[in-house]
Amino acid sequence: MNRLLASLATAAVGIPMLAGVAQLPRVGAPGAPVHTHVAAQYLAGSPDATGAENVVTGVLLNYRAFDTFGEVMIIFAALAAVLAVLSPVAEAIGMPKDQPSGTEHARHRRAPPVSPIVAFVLRLTAPFIIAFAVWMMLKGHLTPGGGFQGGAMIGALLILLSIMLERDNLWPRVPERLVRGLQAAAPLAFGVVALVGVGLTGAVLALPASPAGHGLRELMMLTLEAGIGIGGAAIILGLFLAIRGD
Amino acid sequence: MSRIFDLVMLALLISVALAVVRCRDLVAAAILFSGYSLVLCLLWQYRGAPDVAMTEAAVGAGVTTVLVLLAVSRTSRRER
Amino acid sequence: MDALWWNLDYVAAVILFCIGLYTVVARNNLIKKLLGLNIMETAVFAFIVTTGSVDGGAAPLVGADALPPFASPVPHAMVLTGIVVAVSVTALALSLIVAVYRDHRTLEADELREID
């Protein structure tokens, strides 16, 4: 019965979608409004109007920077949410005592030891991964890539390092205030750039377009990229550690 | 020629998605989902969207799969 | 019906969306429902990226030697943000799944329905 209901619901949504999608402009048609309206202006004015040869980064950090600010707030909200749901419910009155988290930690500590091959390969490739990620973050406005891709890569690397180093407790004890500061790096970067933008150009999240301001515009875009990258990496590591049960 | 590549990739995408849905073992489903993200990444790279392909590879195949495997390790592996 | 042949990419995206929706509604395991949700999201991202593509279009990098036509950059920016939203929702859903398992020791929707 449940499967019939589900397939009916899926058909009720799928069939109108097919009908609607069929009448859209042909895939890849150069004359479609997608290419002639706003996008044409972005592509035409891109290198000098936004200071980014990679137009996607130009859109993300300049034309629609407010969207990226919202996106950065969402990934931070996910971290706050995961920590709110999984922090140990120990001493709330009338709450059944949650399983002692001590055993949780012990179970992780006795995790199978990391094989030497993985350890060696990781130690070998770690510098190159970091170099590539930092290059992608800082060169995001010229070649494909950007803050968030670099941040995701550094986050993945930190996850690998945390698994390996934690086993023989080389994992550094970072003060909590620094951790929370790094995790809030991206919204902070947007706040700073917005204020500086208002000061210079009189509009929030506006980068100085005048020829004199090009150097400053480059710096502000790099600040945003670095903030998004560092913030993204810290949050992805935070998500991993929180779901694992630290 | 380009049309054929598109159709092959789309067919592969749909078959991997069906495999993810039908697979009983959740760890295998997570790995298949990582493969699904990589096929999607290839398709987008071909479609002229390198930024999106890179993000889908790093985030979709990388972070999502790691988090799903982590959650499976803390809960049950078999889907009844 | 030839419109459907030319927009085959859109049709594939809609098929993926339906696979995901069916999984979310019909499957019993909470993690499988979550994977279905991810398939739905990636299907919409595939649709949006395809709307931005152009025949023989190069990546939107307007460097010195780049030749038009370029793919439209706005769908790429939308999907980039969408992927981040998808991973955020997935991370929260997984932590809820861990919390549910800690309380009820099962992830099957029918068993859970009997409990509350």
Add this chain to the structure above:
Amino acid sequence: MRHWLPAVVMFPLVAAALTPFLALSRAHVARAWALLVVALTSVGAVFLTSRLVIEGPFSYAMGDWSRPYGIELRFDGFSAAILFVCLIHLLVGVYSSHYAARVISATRLPWYYTLLLLNFGGMIGFAVTGDLFNLFIFMELVSVSSYALVAIGGGRVAPLAAFRYLLAGASSSVLILFCIGVIYALTGSLNMADVSLRLGETQAPAPIALALGGLAAGFMVKAALFPLHAWLPDAHASAPSPISAVLSGVVVKLGILGLLRVYQVFHDAGGAQVAALNEVLVWLGAASILAGAFFALFQDEIKLILAYSTISNIGYIVLGLGLASQQSITGATIHVLNHALIKATLFLAAGALIHQTGCRTLHELRGAGHAMPFTSFALAVGLLAVIGVPPLAGFPGKWYVALGALSAGRPAFAMLVVLSAVLVSAYSARILNALYFQPPSHERILATHEAPTSMLLPVLILAALCLVAGVLARFPAALVGPAVARLIAPAAG
């Protein structure tokens, strides 16, 4: 200071991101910081609303990129709802000090206030943005923080209810994003005003119908309209009471505000399709009124009754939208604002009862009216308001919707609005009967004393506001009037 509009959105969000950095694990610092941020943002909201009254709707181009190349924030009659969002978040913040310390574990408290601020900033962003994709992003921000706030109290039901809420919310968000993709493919722009113009010119009825239907369905799930409401009762009942007040008062209204934006975007494009959608909304709204009130009759837990009452009140609002006459949409908008006050009063008062007595069901709460006179008085005022008794806040919204039904030539729905008050008064009477006219059956009822002032003060202020909002309904009606008039005006094309 013309930068108030972006400041009102960005300041609370950046402040939310700094909360863990400032507070670390000290809950009182997080709470003080959250209250300060909400208070400052309320000043901005009051300033923006006064500017709206003087100048009429105005907009702000983010990044100095004019329409349609950049993102445009637009403050019109419907955006003035952020005043009520500020008010409810301020009172919930004050209420949460004592309540949250007992119900939520100390390690989670700083994150509780961070998520509350994120929810607050996201809701304001959603109300003022004039860009379709930006609307989606702020909707997701509100949704993610709401899912977590439902589960933060812990307990047996909360995480499961939050997961079901997440699945329903995320599926509808995906459908909404798909429709935004279709609209972008059709018009090549994401700015609402620009899209509205360009949609009028395109001759592709099928994608327009798909986009309109998909967006409406997505926002109906967010607003928990009748057939798509299954996720709401468990989520709103198992959440901590201050969060239930925010969810039922503010977050559910996100779907209604979304529907209003959809009407604005598709105003010129699909005349026939919009009429068809109106018809669907009318019947679903009517069904929601009856179903919500009917299910509320059979619940024993006080917060479940209030959750089903929310579904019933969303029915009134959607019925008002569907009737599409000047009075009915004005009535719907007033009821959006007044219902926020009423449901906040009810959930906070019920939360105070549960917090003091530890009992959740009507059977256990018997006789609490005499043990906690002030809280029960506020609950009684809220219940009378929900029925729609004239001087109180529930009356003007329903009255305008009934008048709108008559002027739209559908007296049956006017009758429905009036007669449904019987069903609503039935479940309200059950609560009042249990509180005042039953001998206490649970020994803890005798031992309880009144709620602490930090919880009692917001509840009494809200109860007073229920009366004030009922009497002064003319002002929000005047504020929203022009925006509604533009919505009703025949299609320009």
